[in-house]
Amino acid sequence: xxxxxxADTGPTADTPPSPRRRGLSGWWFRPVPLARVAxxxxxxxxxxPVDVFLTTAWIRAHAxxxxxxYAPLTIGRLLPLPTPTxxxxxxxxxxxxxxxxxxxxxxxxxxxxxxxxxxxLQWMVIGMSYGKVDHDRIGxxxxxxxxxxxxxxxxxxxxxxxAAGWAMAAVFVTVVLTYFLAAWAKVRFGxxxxxxxxxxxxxxxxxxxxxxxxTLEVPGLLVGAQWAMLALEFAxxxxxxxxxxxxxxxxxxxxxxxHLAVYASVTIIFLPHCVAVLSILPWERVPEAARRLxxxxxxxxxxxxxxxxxxxxx
Numbered sequence: 465x466x467x468x469x470x471a472d473t474g475p476t477a478d479t480p481p482s483p484r485r486r487g488l489s490g491w492w493f494r495p496v497p498l499a500r501v502a503x504x505x506x507x508x509x510x511x512x513p514v515d516v517f518l519t520t521a522w523i524r525a526h527a528x529x530x531x532x533x534y535a536p537l538t539i540g541r542l543l544p545l546p547t548p549t550x551x552x553x554x555x556x557x558x559x560x561x562x563x564x565x566x567x568x569x570x571x572x573x574x575x576x577x578x579x580x581x582x583x584x585l586q587w588m589v590i591g592m593s594y595g596k597v598d599h600d601r602i603g604x605x606x607x608x609x610x611x612x613x614x615x616x617x618x619x620x621x622x623x624x625x626x627a628a629g630w631a632m633a634a635v636f637v638t639v640v641l642t643y644f645l646a647a648w649a650k651v652r653f654g655x656x657x658x659x660x661x662x663x664x665x666x667x668x669x670x671x672x673x674x675x676x677x678x679t680l681e682v683p684g685l686l687v688g689a690q691w692a693m694l695a696l697e698f699a700x701x702x703x704x705x706x707x708x709x710x711x712x713x714x715x716x717x718x719x720x721x722x723h724l725a726v727y728a729s730v731t732i733i734f735l736p737h738c739v740a741v742l743s744i745l746p747w748e749r750v751p752e753a754a755r756r757l758x759x760x761x762x763x764x765x766x767x768x769x770x771x772x773x774x775x776x777x778x
């Protein structure tokens with residue numbers, strides 16, 4: 465993989481740009497501003513304690529589950545991962561949180577980033593090896609996996625990198641495939657009858673809110689919504705053609721709007737997946753926008769002039 469980044473010292477200013485790639489290779493390795501990765505890295509690592517203590521706090525309870533109930537996922541059988549015990553679960557939990565908080569500062573991005581990914585993977589194996597497997601984790605897992613490959617980056621780094629482009633493209637593809645494969649799973653296990661069944665109706669009966677209960681009284685509405693959901697999820701690979709920053713912002717607004725609507729309807733939210741979705745945004749504009757606001761604020765108060773409302777010297 466051709467990249468403009470070196471080891472943990474980060475990208476070098478005198479590295480000549482690689483020749484322009486074309487076709488599929490050009491899509492995968494399209495240079496991305498390093499500032500985007502820096503902001504995404506901070507968001508991803510700061511989300512870890514939120515996930516550990518809030519979103520997946522129930523995983524901690526597996527420390528008290530009898531070991532014979534542990535049925536590891538395939539990766540848990542292929543790798544020499546320990547059987548969850550009180551000591552193992554506690555150690556993974558606190559090591560993961562500590563590593564993520566330090567990694568969020570940007571220190572040792574390859575070493576600490578790799579540690580966060582491996583510890584979070586172990587946390588997921590502990591959580592999903594008792595019969596329940598959530599599909600909203602893959603995008604976030606891939607995000608944690610690719611962040612260490614970029615190396616050292618800073619919020620105000622204006623340079624672009626093919627390594628950063630590849631990392632963000634990998635997350636983008638995974639996010640899209642999450643929707644597409646969700647539709648495929650519906651058809652694979654439920655057949656096309658899934659769209660004409662009562663999946664949404666059952667969810668609203670069990671977990672409905674004031675925003676969704678009224679839909680039970682409208683004939684055909686929920687069946688139509690199920691067909692629309694299938695159609696949109698199968699069509700999601702088309703968004704990989706989105707290139708412009710404005711279109712990407714619109715895409716993120718639509719995706720997050722969909723998840724907020726689901727939460728308002730049946731109180732289900734896929735927070736790790738939403739964090740992965742946020743990586744699609746052009747975050748490199750945030751530091752620059754903040755700098756312009758500070759510059760504009762200073763320009764409004766030239767040297768020697770007291771701000772409005774300030775007491776005169778004396």
